[in-house]
Amino acid sequence: MLKSLLFLSTILICASGIGEAQATVRIEQSDLHGPRALPEQTRAAVIRDYLQSWQTLRSALEQNRSDLVARSFVGTAKDKLTETIGQQSALGIKTNYQDRSHDIQIIFYSPDGLSIELTDKVEYDVQLFDHDRVKTIQHIIARYVIVLTPAEVQWRVRVFQAAGE
């Protein structure tokens, strides 16, 4: 119980890239509906790689570089982000996604150990540039559902989708 409470209250500070901006990260106690226990090392690796994916998407979308996407994304998530970058590029648009806070909970570890699903109530700012002119900055709060699968040396995001509350 004490361990759970300690875990629940764990707040990590995550360097999130450009400038002074840092995202706060809160890890909720896992509410797994799978049969497989989640080792602590795996939990830490998944969260680390997921948070890294926000930096990856930020870099890729603000530079319109689809070649960066594969660092953290695979499958459907990779395809969709690549498509978005292609659309931005064609329209002369760039976007800057700056994550501000994460509230993460791991909800499913598949029996075979080959996928992990988590939810994240994330707050982030979106900055829109049209031909390098800033159009707006907006603050967004959304609940994301994320599925990660293991790759060679890291977990990669396979599903990355904001879901209605």
Place this chain on the structure above:
Amino acid sequence: MRFRLLFLPCVMAAAMMQPVLSQSTSMSLPTSVEAGKAFSIPIAGSGKATLYIIGLGQVLKRDVQLGQTTSFPAGSLYNAGRYLAVLAVDSSTQSGEFDILPVNKPTGLSLLVRPSRLPVGLHDGITGAVYIFDAYHNLITAPTHISFELSGPSGGAQQRSMDTKDGSAWTSMDSTGQQGVDRFVARVGDISSNRVVSQVPGDPCGLKMTARQSGQKLLLATDPVRDCNGNAVSDGTIITFTESFGGGQSTVDVPLKHGVAEAQLTNHNGATISVASGIVLGNQIHWKN
């Protein structure tokens, strides 16, 4: 507190960068739209503007006429997620958010069944995990009824059903007592996905040998080797015969052939002969000429 301090400059910057459009200019956004469906955004006012729809899944940009409804035909937005709509008139902007939701009709199942090959009679030996997707490869996060079935060569079937949670579901089933090919099926509505699971015999059960003399040799042979469910153990399985005599020991490993194992050992009167397969021990014979 640190977060608030960091975030404050961004909010202030955003406020400074977003002159409010005149009150007569406004857009009415839907709260949510089903992926792939047509939708429209009525925009009040007069003059021309640019409308941006920004998301991690798609980006759109339209020149719009204020005072008219901007229509987006079916198929315009199909990647589920949160979208930001930004209406820009010169240096002024107005914005809002809406969601593109997955179509609540599954068209794709991502099914992983493990293992693909296992011994018969294992409790919860087979697991299946599934994620369900719509036609646009969006994860369907709304609870959706799903059923799993494992059917064996004898026709008997195990069934489980449940609702998905955030797009995923899993189950476990027992491998049956009969060797052969089983079919594991996940079904949602009128779509299904299936995998083949091969059930092989388990460890030998009731391993028994007989011995007979042939000149200076002992001929050893097992009875047909079967598992505890009566399935013939696969040819190639190693059977070990051991003869102990006068403080010495000799061992012969032979593979099963046509369901039995045969070996020749030296005939020693008073020897003890045993048979085993892996950790499964069979009978012992105390040989007397």
